[in-house]
Amino acid sequence: MPMNEAKLHYYLIIAGFAAAAVVFITLFFVSAPYGKHARRGWGPMVPNKLAWILMETPPPLFFVLYFFIGSVEINLPVILFFGMWQAHYVHRAFIYPFTIRNGHKKMPLVVMLMGMAFNIGNAYVNGRYLFTFSGGYPDTWLKDPRFIIGLILFVVGFIINRWADSVLRGLRRRGEKGYRIPRGGLFNRISCPNYFGEIIEWIGWAVATWSLAGLAFAVWTFANLVPRARSHHSWYHSHFPEYPPERNALIPWFW
Numbered sequence: 001m002p003m004n005e006a007k008l009h010y011y012l013i014i015a016g017f018a019a020a021a022v023v024f025i026t027l028f029f030v031s032a033p034y035g036k037h038a039r040r041g042w043g044p045m046v047p048n049k050l051a052w053i054l055m056e057t058p059p060p061l062f063f064v065l066y067f068f069i070g071s072v073e074i075n076l077p078v079i080l081f082f083g084m085w086q087a088h089y090v091h092r093a094f095i096y097p098f099t100i101r102n103g104h105k106k107m108p109l110v111v112m113l114m115g116m117a118f119n120i121g122n123a124y125v126n127g128r129y130l131f132t133f134s135g136g137y138p139d140t141w142l143k144d145p146r147f148i149i150g151l152i153l154f155v156v157g158f159i160i161n162r163w164a165d166s167v168l169r170g171l172r173r174r175g176e177k178g179y180r181i182p183r184g185g186l187f188n189r190i191s192c193p194n195y196f197g198e199i200i201e202w203i204g205w206a207v208a209t210w211s212l213a214g215l216a217f218a219v220w221t222f223a224n225l226v227p228r229a230r231s232h233h234s235w236y237h238s239h240f241p242e243y244p245p246e247r248n249a250l251i252p253w254f255w
C-alpha cells in the first residue's frame with residue numbers, strides 16, 4: 001500500500017468533515033443559488049441539464065477506475081458495494097438530467113464546479129478505500145448485522161429518493177416552469193422526501209461499509225441537505241399561503 005497516498009486519503013477525509021461543518025453553517029445563512037433559490041449575482045451560468053451531467057459523471061466513471069486499479073480480493077461484498085454506488089450514480093448522471101422538466105433553467109457555474117469538486121473527492125475517498133485501503137471485506141461480511149442494516153437503509157433511502165424526485169418531476173408538464181405543492185405519500189408529512197431519502201441512503205452506505213470514508217459522505221450529505229430542506233420549507237410557506245401547516249421540513253413529525 002503506498003504510504004503517502006494512504007495519509008493523503010486520511011487527511012482528505014478529515015478535510016471533508018471540516019468542510020461539511022463550514023457548509024452546514026453557511027447554508028443556513030446563504031441558500032445555494034439553484035432551483036427554487038436561483039438568483040442573479042453568482043457569475044456565469046450553465047444550463048441545468050448540462051450542469052447535472054457534468055457534476056455527476058465523475059463518481060460512476062472514477063469508481064470503475066478505482067475498482068480496476070484496486071488491490072482487494074474481488075468477492076461478493078466488494079461487488080455489491082460497487083453495484084450500490086453505480087445504482088445511484090449511473091441514474092443520477094445519465095438518466096436524472098434527462099428527466100428534469102425546465103432543463104433550460106440555469107445554475108451558476110460556481111455551484112456546478114463545487115458539486116463537481118465534491119463528487120471527484122468523494123469518489124476518490126470512497127473508491128480508494130473500498131477497493132484498496134480497506135484491505136477487502138470477507139464473504140462473511142454479508143451476514144454481519146452492520147452490512148444487513150446498512151443495505152436495508154440504503155435500499156429504503158434509494159427508493160424514497162427516486163420516488164420523491166419522480167413526484168416532483170410529475171408536477172410540471174413539458175415546457176412548464178412554475179411550481180406546485182407536491183402531495184401524496186411522504187409529501188403529506190415533509191416538504192423534502194427526496195432529501196430525506198438521500199440522507200438515509202448514504203447513512204446506510206456508511207453503516208454497510210463501516211468506514212470513515214462512508215461516514216464522511218453521509219455527514220456531508222446531511223450538512224448539505226438539512227439547511228436546504230429548511231430553505232425549501234420556508235420557500236413553500238412564503239409562496240403558497242395554503243401550504244399544509246402540519247408538514248415538517250425534513251423529518252416526519254419532528255422537524
Ligand code: NDP
Pocket residue numbers: 034035036100101102105161165168169171172178179180181182194195198220221224225
Ligand atoms: P429539488 O427538490 O430542489 O428539485 C428537484 C427537481 O424537481 C428540480 O427539477 C426542480 O425544478 C423540481 N421541483 C422541485 N420542487 C418542485 C415543485 N414544487 N413544483 C415543480 N417542480 C419542482 O432537488 P435538487 O435539485 O436540490 O436535488 C436533486 C437531487 O439531487 C435530489 O435527489 C437530491 O437528493 C440530490 N442531491 C444530493 C446532494 C448530496 O449532497 N448528496 C446535494 C444536492 C442534491 P427547479 O430546478 O426548477 O427548482
